[in-house]
Amino acid sequence: MNIELTPADVRAARAIAQWSQDELAKAAGVGISTIADFEKGTRRPIANNVEAIRRAFAERHIWFTPNGPAVFGVVVIHVVTETGGFDLIFRYMAAEAAAVQEIVATFGKIDADHVELWMDQVVTPELRAAVDALVVKFGAALPQLNKLKQKIGLLTDGEYFLMLPGQPASTIDRLAFEQYLHALNHPDAEPLSGEEEDGLFARLIERYDFTSPRTDRKTVIGSGAQPCVCRFCHRTSDETKFKKVAHVIPTALGNDHLKSAEECDDCNEYFGQHTEPSLIAMLDLQRVFLGTQGRGGTNGRPKLAFGRDSLTHDGAKVVIKAYDVAKGEDDSVEVTLGRGARQIPVAAYRALVKIAVAVIGAEHLPDLTETIDWVRVGSHGDRPLPLVATATIELPSNPSAQITVYTRKEPHDRLPHVVGEFRLGCYMFVFALPFSKRDAWNLIGFFDDPDFTDTFRHYFAAAQWAHVDLSGTSPMRIAPRLKFVRR
Numbered sequence: 463m464n465i466e467l468t469p470a471d472v473r474a475a476r477a478i479a480q481w482s483q484d485e486l487a488k489a490a491g492v493g494i495s496t497i498a499d500f501e502k503g504t505r506r507p508i509a510n511n512v513e514a515i516r517r518a519f520a521e522r523h524i525w526f527t528p529n530g531p532a533v534f535g536v537v538v539i540h541v542v543t544e545t546g547g548f549d550l551i552f553r554y555m556a557a558e559a560a561a562v563q564e565i566v567a568t569f570g571k572i573d574a575d576h577v578e579l580w581m582d583q584v585v586t587p588e589l590r591a592a593v594d595a596l597v598v599k600f601g602a603a604l605p606q607l608n609k610l611k612q613k614i615g616l617l618t619d620g621e622y623f624l625m626l627p628g629q630p631a632s633t634i635d636r637l638a639f640e641q642y643l644h645a646l647n648h649p650d651a652e653p654l655s656g657e658e659e660d661g662l663f664a665r666l667i668e669r670y671d672f673t674s675p676r677t678d679r680k681t682v683i684g685s686g687a688q689p690c691v692c693r694f695c696h697r698t699s700d701e702t703k704f705k706k707v708a709h710v711i712p713t714a715l716g717n718d719h720l721k722s723a724e725e726c727d728d729c730n731e732y733f734g735q736h737t738e739p740s741l742i743a744m745l746d747l748q749r750v751f752l753g754t755q756g757r758g759g760t761n762g763r764p765k766l767a768f769g770r771d772s773l774t775h776d777g778a779k780v781v782i783k784a785y786d787v788a789k790g791e792d793d794s795v796e797v798t799l800g801r802g803a804r805q806i807p808v809a810a811y812r813a814l815v816k817i818a819v820a821v822i823g824a825e826h827l828p829d830l831t832e833t834i835d836w837v838r839v840g841s842h843g844d845r846p847l848p849l850v851a852t853a854t855i856e857l858p859s860n861p862s863a864q865i866t867v868y869t870r871k872e873p874h875d876r877l878p879h880v881v882g883e884f885r886l887g888c889y890m891f892v893f894a895l896p897f898s899k900r901d902a903w904n905l906i907g908f909f910d911d912p913d914f915t916d917t918f919r920h921y922f923a924a925a926q927w928a929h930v931d932l933s934g935t936s937p938m939r940i941a942p943r944l945k946f947v948r949r
């Protein structure tokens with residue numbers, strides 16, 4: 463049931479969300495005057511806009527009740543079993559809060575003011591009975607319980623699984639949890655002998671440091687230093703401005719939280735105009751299918767034109783409007799879209815490298831001056847660029863893009879100085895930073911080099927990789943073809 467929104471409701475909800483009128487307007491994808499006039503009581507928005515405002519608040523877990531706006535909860539539990547991971551997302555209203563407490567208490571402990579979810583869980587007949595009881599009591603209100611029951615049904619008695627308060631931030635974290643779980647479930651397994659003993663990560667950890675800044679809460683790279691120095695043009699706050707908020711990863715890729723204090727306004731504007739649009743365009747299909755939350759558009763969801771055709775995500779589903787829709791054999795549907803947004807391959811590569819440079823430890827910057835010149839203004843001239851590896855991976859889809867940067871610890875003939883791993887949902891890109899002074903060669907073919915495959919074993923344990931050439935300097939527009947097959 464929807465309560466009719468009043469101006470007072472919207473003001474109160476804004477106070478809870480700590481949004482300005484402008485921020486609400488952006489989140490809802492409506493004009494600021496719509497909000498201002500509504501709150502003053504001078505004009506009531508059209509129904510669609512009221513709905514957009516309601517949805518924008520709902521995304522912040524604010525709902526409207528007859529007594530005004532109220533915040534209800536969301537609990538995300540990430541479950542890892544030996545066959546994979548999945549999320550349980552419990553969105554609940556006040557009436558269901560007790561149910562969620564009871565669920566958490568089944569897998570952990572709740573004291574007066576302290577909630578603890580235990581990571582190690584083991585399947586027992588008692589646990590199955592407890593889950594069955596939860597489904598009977600709360601399954602209708604919280605359908606995610608049925609999913610939990612079904613997944614636990616696939617495990618055997620005595621089998622361990624893990625419950626984490628959210629998704630692992632990177633592949634390496636996820637694989638560390640999987641290894642830990644494997645050890646719990648196979649305590650008597652023969653230790654692997656000799657060379658193999660060190661498993662998937664030992665070489666990597668021996669040879670590389672890595673950093674994976676969080677994108678799920680406010681994280682600012684390099685705050686505090688005075689005067690500010692821009693990582694890209696090396697000018698200080700005496701010489702240029704640092705007034706704008708520099709997002710490390712573009713907001714169109716779902717990043718609202720990861721920011722940099724070491725990117726000046728000029729560089730920020732340059733990247734926003736010349737490199738980031740190509741990366742975003744390259745990921746257009748991915749972000750529409752993931753429903754990546756950006757800003758503007760339809761409540762921040764992607765709204766893309768492919769020639770006369772369009773692809774949108776309305777918050778619940780993907781909507782494709784196209785002229786060329788053909789029925790294929792065996793019930794399939796084939797859609798050929800017009801040409802999409804303009805992109806320059808090398809600009810997308812430079813945008814990926816820019817993200818890595820933005821988060822890398824400052825001690826690496828002096829050896830990356832040529833890399834940074836290339837990212838900031840340069841062309842690569844006659845110098846060849848390594849291919850970028852891409853894969854679709856089975857990771858829980860994270861709402862925001864993620865960056866992990868690996869930096870080599872010691873000199874090495876073949877291993878790249880810096881490797882970046884960029885992820886949007888289940889789509890992953892692995893790339894080397896070209897032109898580092900710590901690399902003795904041009905890194906062409908680094909990904910298939912035996913030293914690399916031996917070090918970054920976790921990439922080869924799970925995924926099928928393709929390689930894309932992002933060295934092209936000419937603009938292009940891609941016309942995607944989609945095929946939908948009934949299973």
Ligand SMILES: [Zn+2]
Pocket residue numbers: 692693694695696697725726727728729730
């Ligand atoms: Zn700058």
